[in-house]
Amino acid sequence: MITLDHREIERLAARYGSPFYLFDEQRFRHNIERFGKAMRARYEPFLLGYSYKTNYLPAACRLVKELGGYAEVVSRLEYELALRLGYDHCNIIFNGPLKRREDLETAFSGGAIVNMDAMTEVDFLCNWVHRHPGKRPVAGLRINVSLVGADGRSRVQAGLKAGRFGFAGEDLEEAIGKLRSAGVEVVSLHGHASSSDRSVENFRTICRTLSSVRQRYALDRLRYFNVGGGFFGDVPKELIGREVPSFDAYASAIAEELLADSWIREHRPNLVAEPGVSVVADTMSFYTRVHSRKQVSGGKRFVTVDGSVFNVKPTLHPYNMLFRHVPAGESDGGTISCDVVGSTCMEKDVILREVLLKDPRPGDYIEIKGAGAYTIVMTPPFINPAPAIVAPDGGGGFRLLREAQSVEHFLGCYHPQTQT
DSSP states (O other): OOOOOHHHHHHHHHHHOSSEEEEOHHHHHHHHHHHHHHHHTTSSSEEEEEEGGGOOOHHHHHHHHHTTOEEEESSHHHHHHHHHTTOOGGGEEEOSSOOOHHHHHHHHHHTOEEEEOSHHHHHHHHHHHHHSTTOOOEEEEEBOOOOBOTTSOBOBGGGOSSOSOSBOHHHHHHHHHHHHHTTOOEEEEEOOOOBSSOOHHHHHHHHHHHHHHHHHTTOTTOOEEEOOOOOOOSOOHHHHSSOOOOHHHHHHHHHHHHHTSHHHHHHOOEEEEOOSHHHHGGGEEEEEEEEEEEEOGGGOEEEEESSOHHHHOTTOOSSOOOEEEEOSSOOOOOEEEEEEEOSSSOTTOEEEEEEEEESOOTTOEEEEOSOOSSSTTTOOOSSSOOOEEEEEOSSSSEEEEEOOOOHHHHHTTSOOOOOO
């Protein structure tokens, strides 16, 4: 990852504003290539669908296209972004729990891979094929996967007993029946399941579930086995306190489970995976300037910066991000234990808890590493505008990927009140 000294940070902050993000394009390219290589070494054919919702920075999405990846989108906003970046409809995977009629019309007409999540979407498609005789939509179904560990406890995200996405049981039976009656072939099964532990075993379960659905309903025209996302990337042990699986470990487990099915061995449908966090989290750092320092009753110390927890971990997970204190100059002061807190009027705006900093002072900077996942896409203009994003230009300088949001940008969507 790129490392900036105080002088370089100050120069960028003077030009683009503080706080700001730094995007490492080469790191992102390396992650995408490494993920694909691990999968293809064990199973072919393989398609990588980059998860736009994790970070839809156009520079990142364009790089995925350059490397031959698909766009995995979950909204019309993301779908339109993919089209504007030059994607063909047939290289877009359209997932998500809410696809409006006009969205489905666009996707089915264009030939996108659409993984339906609700009976409303199935009913629309049955009507659509009636209105478009001769058209062959790329129709898929998201399958509800039960993730239960060896201890009998659910591994679904947030401790839920069951996830809310996808078809199961009678609903799945009804959906396939309706599609068959309408003459629609299911060519894609999607098994993304948001887990609490991102374990290799989860992907074994997903593969077994998709394989059993194919067998039970004789889906012999299947072209896509989509295991979704939810992989770990390069997560330092000191961040979460344990080792995490490698891309190779995930790939080996997925391939082993799929190839245990003789139909898959013979017909070789496309294996699809949708990495997001695993390939983009460690490609962005966030630089924020120290504004002030205080000590309150009880001796608790706080260092306030001009960024916010919502810029670096909007999901408010409990882990301290990896960070670096970049002082403005030499200091004879001692090291203090403090919370690094953000600029909003929220007590929960805590970026780092009980960390040691050597005499932090106004004008210093804190670099928060690994800030590439769900940050720029989940940070609204809450109290502060959205920060700039910059990247190395390849010639020793930097280029602007997104300018800092101005008051004009912020107010541009609003209509001024008019007198009646």
